[in-house]
Amino acid sequence: MTAPFHSSFPSASRSFHSLRRRCPHAPSGYYRAASKRFLATKKTELPSAMSGEATKSARLEGQAAEDGGDRAGSVKQQLSKLFKASLSATVPDEPNIEPLVEVCTAKFGDYQCNNAMGLWSRIKGKSKEFRNPNSVGQALARNLPPSDIIESTSVAGPGFVNIVLSDKWVAQSIQKMLLSGIGTWAPILSVPKAVVDFSSPNIAKEMHVGHLRSTIIGDTLSRMLEFSNVEVLRRNHVGDWGTQFGMLIEHLFDKFPNWEEAGEQAIGDLQEFYKASKRRFDEDSTFMERAQRAVVRLQGGEVRYRDAWQKICEISRKEFDLVYQRLGVHLEEKGESFYNPYIPGVLEELSHKGLIEESDGARVIFVEGHQIPLIVVKRDGGYNYASTDLAALWYRLNIEKANWMIYVTDVGQSQHFDMLFSAARRAGWLPDSNGNLYPKVSHVGFGLVLGSDGKRFRTRSSEVVRLVELLDEAKSRSKTELKKRLEENGKIADWTDEELEKTAEAIGYGAVKYADLKNNRLTNYTFNFDQMLNDKGNTAVYLLYAHARICSIIRKSGKDVEELKKMGNIVLGEPDERILGLHLIKFAEVVEEACTNLLPNVLCEYLYNLSEKFTGFYSRCPVVGSAEETSRLLLCEATAVVMRKCFYLLGITPVYKI
Structure with a gap:
């Protein structure tokens, strides 16, 4: 069910001021606006069969196993299956014990199972078969099913x-990936379906570096989940409704009485237009009163006001799409008005469940652990950020049937x-936050972008x-650095203008993205062009050049790699070959960790370490002309394939020529 299309708006008493984030349009296809709708004067009826109580908590592990297709899962997942069987054989009276398998950091192995100590504490005194944790570990190793992996x-x-x-x-796993594609990894x-709510600027305002972080991080999380065969609904919850539209529309009518004929030229620079209308609103009480009446007329559905609102939103969408095109980011808009x-x-529904109470003239939900309540209806009867987000969460759970809201x-x-998530749990929409039950919600917070002075990044x-x-x-x-480099090594004549342009784009935009993503998102980071465009160290430039x-x-x-994939074999005879091979096959579990913990920097670290391990391999293992040429070329190709997929997941375009 979706809300019907209406030509009128909520009554003026139900207006709300846009408190947050968020907006765009997409002639290019980067941005689809789904919230070009008009708000109803009466509420949309909620489907009775889809109330919050109908959203049942569940574990979805079985679904994941069924939907794996040709994917074997990560190395860690495959080893966990073996140890699951061993645990059942070793301690049949202790069911539901999950294998604890991790990468081994010591020199004794590649992976490690760490169940023995915890298991010993549960079975101590129950059986004479085990004398200590070591004997439990010995039994776990002994009861492992036969496997080509170990x-x-x-x-x-x-x-x-x-x-x-x-x-x-390990060698066969890499070779199978080369033949069948990186998707098998x-x-x-x-989780079958996730909503990722990101970017979300406000209509009539410029996108700034805060929106850059949300857009880049959200796009990467979406790409990683999509690669993992999760259906991802990319949502742009734009700020396309609120009292600010009254002043914008009245300012437009005053300055350009025939604004319909002038079109976008009437507004010009939207940011300057917003500032000018805001100055008048703050300084001119007569204009302020007119702007407030304009909100009433807009919400009443007057065609002239509605059309002006649509035009302002449309111009903003086009402005924002210029950013999305450069970043290669695709979203679907479902904003506040939706x-x-x-x-x-x-x-x-929340009132019937006893969650909403009166407090100082407002309607609120009290949340345990917080001194202030969650205000859902303001004193003047208007809605706010919380009421919109509760409606959005309800819609995502009951209409879009998402399992994970990010x-x-x-x-x-x-x-x-x-507070929002706690209120949803009180309503029975979400399971308790303890445990791994779905549906679930996550807030992916991020820090500030700082200038060289250590303060919030701004112009002079x-x-x-x-x-x-x-x-x-x-x-x-x-582009300047690239041309300089090519002129110095005498290769500038080999490059077309189009190659220069596209490579400069890939490196420039990639450098900005990677400089953000390589940091733990919770920390602040300093924006510095010189550092991010450096071709040495952990930068996108270094990694793109390495690829x-x-x-x-x-x-x-001079060899046909596609033929080598079919006819050749990979052999990990040298230590550096094995080190590189082991790192390659950890790709799946790294992506899994980055998705599970919503941390893109985990993938960045893996990518940088991969380039370092390849450098070690290449410096000590001759490739072209060696007796092991075929095997080593295939290792080169596998490294390039994995690097390209890492670039894709990070939203970076690979470079093939330097």
Whole structure:
């Protein structure tokens, strides 16, 4: 069910001021606006069969196993299956024990099972078969089913079972990936459908660096989940409704009485237009009264006001799409205006459940652990950020049937989301936060972008930095450095203008994204063009050049890699070959960890370490012309394939030529 299309708006007493984030349009296809709707004068009826109580908590692991297809899962998942069987055989009277398998950091193995100590504390005194944790570990190793994965096991200290992977199996796994595609290495997650709510600027305002972080992080999380075969609903919850539209519309009517004929030229620079209308609103009481009446007329559905509102939203969408095009980000808009018809019905449901109370003239939900309540209807009867978000959460649970709702905003909104989620749990919409039950919600907070002075990143005139200008400068600097590099090594004549342009874009935009994503998102980071465009160290430039060098090695060999995949074999005979191979096959579990913990920097760390391990391999293992050329070219190709997928997941375009 969706809300019907109406030509009228909620009554003036039900207006709300846009308190947060969020907006765009997409002639290019980057942005689809789904909230070009008009808000109903009466509430949208909620489907009785889909009330919050109908959303049942569940574990979804079985679904993940069924939907795995040709994917075997990560190495850790495959080892966990083996140890699950061993646990059942070792302690049949202790059901539901989950294997604890981790990458081994010592020199005794590649992976390690750490169940023995915990298991010993449960069975101590129940059986004479086990004398101590070490004996439990010995039994776990002994009861492992036969498998091509494991070369050998050993038990250390209090029962840690160390596992050495079979070199042959590692080599075959890489070769199968080359033949069948990197998709076979996608992790198997236990969630079928997720909503990722990100970017979300406000109509009539510029996108700034805060929106850059939300957009980049949200896009990467979406890409990783999509790669893991999760259905992702990319949502842009734009600020497209609120009292500010009264002043914008009246200012438009005053300055351009025939604004319909002038079109977008009447408004010009939307940011300056917003500032001018805001000055008049603050300084001119007569204009302020007219602006307030304009909100009433807009919400009453007067055609002239409605059309002006639509035009302002349309111009904003086009402006924002310039950013999305540069970043290669795709979203679907469902903004504040989309969810407004659902608010009365959602609040009525919460009232019937006894959650909403009167407090100082407002209607609120008291949340345990917080001194202030969650205000859902203001004293003047208007809705706010919380009422809209409750309606959006209800819609995502009951209409879109999402299992995981992920909200990507700055850490300053952590308290709001904590209260929102707690209210939803009180309503019975969500299971208790303890445990791994679905549906679930997550707030993905992030820190500030700082300037070189350690303060919030702004221009010299203390204005918010416009994202389009920021990205264009990154591309321009990248192009200057690229041309300089090519002129110095005498290769500039080999490049077309189009190649220069596209490579500069890939490096410039990629540098901005990677500089953000490589940091733990919770921390602040300093925006510095010189550092992010450096071709040494942990930067996108270094990694893109590393990928291009691998492609160059393969080209210079003169061999057809596609034929080598079919006819050749990978052999991990040297230590550096094995080190590289082991790192390659950990790709799936790294993506799984990054998805599970919503931390893109985990993938960045893996990518940088992969390039470092390849450098070690290439410096000590000759490739072209060596006796092991075929095997090593295939390792080069596997490294390039995994790097390209990492770039894709991070929203970065790979470079093949330097």
